[in-house]
Amino acid sequence: MRRRLTRGTEAVETASTGGHRRPSPGLRSVLLVGALIALASTADVSRAATVVGSPIPVGLSPQGMSADGSHVWVSNSDGASVTEIDASTAAVVQTISLGAYPRDVSSDGSDVWTANTDDGTVTEIASATGSVVRTIPVGSAPLGVSSDGAHVWVANYNGANVTEISCATGSVLRTIPVGSGPTGVSSDGSDVWVTNSGDGSVSEIEAATGTVIRTIAVGVTPAGVSSDGSHVWVANYHDSTVTEIDAVSGAVVRTIAVGSHPYGISSDSTEVWVANTRDNTVTEIDAATGAVVGTIPVGTAPWGVSSDGAAAWVANQYDNAVSEIQITSDLFSTLTGATSAKVGASLTYHAVLSNLGADATVATYTIQATEPVRLNSYVLYASGTCTPGTGGSLTCRLTLEPGASVNLTYRIGVPPGSSEMLVYGKLTPRDVDPNLSNNTGTVDVAIAPVPNTFYEPIVGSGFTDGTINLAAPGRVVFWDNETPNAVQVADETGLNLFHYYLKPQVDFNQFAFWAAGTYTVGDPNDDNLTQTVAVKMSRSPGTGTSSTTFQLRWGAYPAPTGYAYDVEIQRPGSSGVWGDFPSGGAGSGAFVPDAGPGTYRFRARLLKAGTTTGSDWSPVAAIKVTS
Numbered sequence: 001m002r003r004r005l006t007r008g009t010e011a012v013e014t015a016s017t018g019g020h021r022r023p024s025p026g027l028r029s030v031l032l033v034g035a036l037i038a039l040a041s042t043a044d045v046s047r048a049a050t051v052v053g054s055p056i057p058v059g060l061s062p063q064g065m066s067a068d069g070s071h072v073w074v075s076n077s078d079g080a081s082v083t084e085i086d087a088s089t090a091a092v093v094q095t096i097s098l099g100a101y102p103r104d105v106s107s108d109g110s111d112v113w114t115a116n117t118d119d120g121t122v123t124e125i126a127s128a129t130g131s132v133v134r135t136i137p138v139g140s141a142p143l144g145v146s147s148d149g150a151h152v153w154v155a156n157y158n159g160a161n162v163t164e165i166s167c168a169t170g171s172v173l174r175t176i177p178v179g180s181g182p183t184g185v186s187s188d189g190s191d192v193w194v195t196n197s198g199d200g201s202v203s204e205i206e207a208a209t210g211t212v213i214r215t216i217a218v219g220v221t222p223a224g225v226s227s228d229g230s231h232v233w234v235a236n237y238h239d240s241t242v243t244e245i246d247a248v249s250g251a252v253v254r255t256i257a258v259g260s261h262p263y264g265i266s267s268d269s270t271e272v273w274v275a276n277t278r279d280n281t282v283t284e285i286d287a288a289t290g291a292v293v294g295t296i297p298v299g300t301a302p303w304g305v306s307s308d309g310a311a312a313w314v315a316n317q318y319d320n321a322v323s324e325i326q327i328t329s330d331l332f333s334t335l336t337g338a339t340s341a342k343v344g345a346s347l348t349y350h351a352v353l354s355n356l357g358a359d360a361t362v363a364t365y366t367i368q369a370t371e372p373v374r375l376n377s378y379v380l381y382a383s384g385t386c387t388p389g390t391g392g393s394l395t396c397r398l399t400l401e402p403g404a405s406v407n408l409t410y411r412i413g414v415p416p417g418s419s420e421m422l423v424y425g426k427l428t429p430r431d432v433d434p435n436l437s438n439n440t441g442t443v444d445v446a447i448a449p450v451p452n453t454f455y456e457p458i459v460g461s462g463f464t465d466g467t468i469n470l471a472a473p474g475r476v477v478f479w480d481n482e483t484p485n486a487v488q489v490a491d492e493t494g495l496n497l498f499h500y501y502l503k504p505q506v507d508f509n510q511f512a513f514w515a516a517g518t519y520t521v522g523d524p525n526d527d528n529l530t531q532t533v534a535v536k537m538s539r540s541p542g543t544g545t546s547s548t549t550f551q552l553r554w555g556a557y558p559a560p561t562g563y564a565y566d567v568e569i570q571r572p573g574s575s576g577v578w579g580d581f582p583s584g585g586a587g588s589g590a591f592v593p594d595a596g597p598g599t600y601r602f603r604a605r606l607l608k609a610g611t612t613t614g615s616d617w618s619p620v621a622a623i624k625v626t627s
Contacts, residue, residue: 138154142156143184190229202215204250259281270286330357370424378410456468463521514587518616539551
C-alpha cells in the first residue's frame with residue numbers, strides 16, 4: 001500500500017515495506033523513496049543550453065538516469081521498470097520489468113545495474129539485449145548504485161553501509177560501513193565516493209581495499225554525487241548548493257549556489273549538471289572554474305540527470321518523462337598578424353573571439369603554428385585560463401557571453417627550418433555549433449633566413465655540429481633547442497660573452513661572434529653538450545704582390561672596454577715562428593708585405609684585457625704574395 005502525504009507545498013511518499021523501512025523521516029521530502037512536488041516559478045532564468053525535442057515518455061516516477069553515450073537508461077521507481085532510450089534518436093527502445101521500486105541506475109557500457117529500494121536488491125541487465133541477468137540481495141533500502149566496469153557499489157540507506165559486487169560474477173564481495181543515511185554513490189575506478197545524507201558528509205573508499213580513507217564534511221543533506229577522477233561534485237539538497245571536492249587531497253574546493261533543492265548531479269569533465277527538484281530547472285556549472293553558466297527550465301520535479309558529453313538527460317519525476325538538453329552556440333573568430341618575417345624575429349598576432357548566439361557558452365581557443373615556434377608572450381583580455389603547450393602552442397578556456405567579443409594577443413619567435421608556415425587559431429565550443437566553418441582563422445607567413453647566420457639545432461644527442469666554422473668576425477650562430485628538456489648555451493672561454501637558458505621545445509637565441517678566435521661553447525650542467533666555434537680572420541684580397549695593400553679584419557669593431565685583440569703573423573722564411581702583429585685595439589688594419597714573396601699567415605684571439613684568459617687562436621688566414 002502506498003499513500004501520498006501532503007505538507008504545505010511538500011509531498012512525500014511512504015509505503016508499507018514488508019519488514020524493512022524506507023529512509024528515515026529525518027530526510028522527509030527528499031530521501032524517503034518517492035519524491036516531492038515542485039511547482040516553483042521558473043521565470044527569469046538564464047539559458048546556456050536548451051531542451052531539444054519533446055519530452056520523452058517513460059515509466060512512472062522516473063528518478064535514476066545513466067547515459068553511456070549510445071543509450072540512456074531510466075529507472076522508473078513507481079513503474080518497477082527501466083526504460084532504454086536510443087541516445088542518437090531519443091526514441092524509446094524498450095522497457096524492462098524489475099524488482100520493487102528501482103531508485104537508481106548505472107550503466108558501464110556492458111551491463112546496467114539498478115538499486116531496488118523496496119526489496120533490498122540490485123538487478124543486473126545485459127545492455128546489448130535488455131535481458132535480466134540476475135538479481136542480487138544487498139543491504140537495507142539501497143538508494144544509489146554505481147558501476148566502474150569491474151565492481152558495482154551500492155549505497156544501503158538503512159544499513160549505513162555500502163555493498164561491493166563483482167561485475168563478472170555478481171557475487172557480493174564485502175560490505176563497508178560508512179556514515180549515516182548513505183544515499184548517492186559514484187566510482188571513478190580508483191575511489192568510491194558516498195554521500196551520507198544523515199550527517200552531512202561524504203565517505204571516500206579506496207576501491208582496491210574497501211577501506212574508508214576519509215570522511216569529508218559537506219552541506220546539509222548531501223544526495224547525488226559524481227566524480228570525474230579529478231574532482232567530486234556533491235548536491236546538497238537542503239542547502240541548495242553543490243560542493244566541489246579535490247579528488248586527490250579530499251579538500252573542499254568551493255561551494256556553489258544552485259537551484260532549489262538539488263538532488264541529481266552529473267559531471268563530464270567540462271561541465272556539471274545539477275537537477276533542482278523544487279524549481280524545475282537544471283543548473284549548468286563550468287567544471288574548470290565552478291562558475292554557473294546558466295539555468296535551464298525542464299519538466300516537473302527533475303530528479304536524476306546524466307551527461308554523456310553530447311547531451312544531458314533529465315528524469316522529470318512528476319511528468320513521467322525525460323528531457324534532453326543540448327547546448328547550441330554560434331561562435332566566430334578572426335586572426336590577423338605578420339605575414340612575413342626573418343628567422344629569429346618576434347611576430348604578433350591578434351585573435352578576436354566572438355559569441356554571435358543568444359546563449360552564454362564555454363569555449364576553448366587553440367592557437368599554434370605549423371612549425372615549432374617559441375611562445376614569447378600572450379595576453380587574454382578576459383576572464384579565462386590559458387595553458388602553453390609544446391611547439392609554442394597556446395590553449396585558452398573562457399566563457400563567452402551572448403554578443404560578446406574577446407581579444408587575445410599571441411607573440412611568437414620564429415626558429416629556422418622552413419621557408420613558410422601557417423599560424424592558425426581555432427575556437428571550439430563545448431557544445432553544438434551549427435556553423436563551425438567561421439571558427440578558424442589562419443595567417444600564411446613567409447620566412448626568410450638572416451644572411452651570415454649559422455643555424456644550429458640542438459637535438460636529443462646534443463649539438464648538431466661539433467665544430468662551427470665562421471668565415472669572418474661578426475657572423476652569427478643561432479642555437480635552436482628542439483629537445484623536450486631545458487638546456488643552457490654558454491661561452492666557456494672565461495670571457496663571459498653569453499649565457500642563454502633555452503626552454504624546451506622550442507626556444508632559441510643567437511650570438512654574433514665579433515672577434516676572431518676559437519671558442520668553446522657548452523652547457524655548464526652537461527659535459528656532453530659541448531662544441532667549438534672557430535671564427536676566421538678575413539683578408540682582402542687573398543693574392544697580390546709586394547706592393548699590394550691587404551686589408552685584414554680580426555674584429556667586427558674596436559675592442560670594447562675590458563677586452564683586447566691579440567693578433568699574430570707568420571712571415572715567409574720564418575721557419576714557422578709567429579710574431580706579434582700590432583692591432584692597436586682596432587678591429588682591422590692594413591698590411592703591405594714586408595718579407596718578399598711567399599705565403600703570409602695570420603691568426604688572432606680575444607683576451608680579457610691585461611690577462612691571458614680568452615679564446616684559443618683562430619684558424620689561420622693566409623695571403624699569397626707572388627712577386
